[in-house]
Structures are given as C-alpha cells and as structure tokens.
Amino acid sequence: MSSDNNNLIPIIVSNSYIKKYYLDPRLDTLPKEVKDALKVVFVKLTEDVGGVAEVIYDNSTYEVFTHISRNDDDLEFDEINANYRLSRLEKEHGKIFDDIATFCKFKFNGLV
Numbered sequence: 001m002s003s004d005n006n007n008l009i010p011i012i013v014s015n016s017y018i019k020k021y022y023l024d025p026r027l028d029t030l031p032k033e034v035k036d037a038l039k040v041v042f043v044k045l046t047e048d049v050g051g052v053a054e055v056i057y058d059n060s061t062y063e064v065f066t067h068i069s070r071n072d073d074d075l076e077f078d079e080i081n082a083n084y085r086l087s088r089l090e091k092e093h094g095k096i097f098d099d100i101a102t103f104c105k106f107k108f109n110g111l112v
Contacts, residue, residue: 014042
C-alpha cells in the first residue's frame, strides 16, 4: 500500500472478535442482493478463520483491495489459511469487486 492513508476508505468490515459487520452507508444504494451476498461472504469468512476482514477502497487509485488481520493476542488465527481463503474469495467474486470499485469511484467523487 503506497497510497496516502487519507485516501483509504474501509467500505466493508467484518470483525469476528466483536461479531460486527459494517458496510459504508454510501454503498446503501447498491442492490439489496449484492449487499446481502457481501455480508454473507464476509461474515462466513471471519466466522471460519477469525480475525477482521476488510474491503478497502483506495480513492487515489480507484481500486478496492481486501485485507485480513488479527488481534495480537489471537494465537489461534491461521494467517496462511485466512489469506488463502481471502484470495479465493477475491477470485470467485472478482467481478463484484470491480463493480464496487467503479461504483465507489463515482460515488465518493460526487459523480453519482
């Protein structure tokens, strides 16, 4: 991540530690089916592997990327498996991530 952190916008966060899911309210206009599918996929991921999974929009490159991390005291977190599962999720749902990046490009820059 070479971008300025001010340009990084967490648009989806699923946290297994506090059992919370967040979708940036500016994405509220996405179709309900898309929002529901994203929630299911990310909550299932963090239920299975633990940690905190994020989809982050980079407003300087107009791209989205995913990231998964753990709390320092989480000794059961399997980073290799978590990153593998996240990578697989990116491949399986690549089209939706591309569409979200395009949506965010216009939505966050006042064009929608």
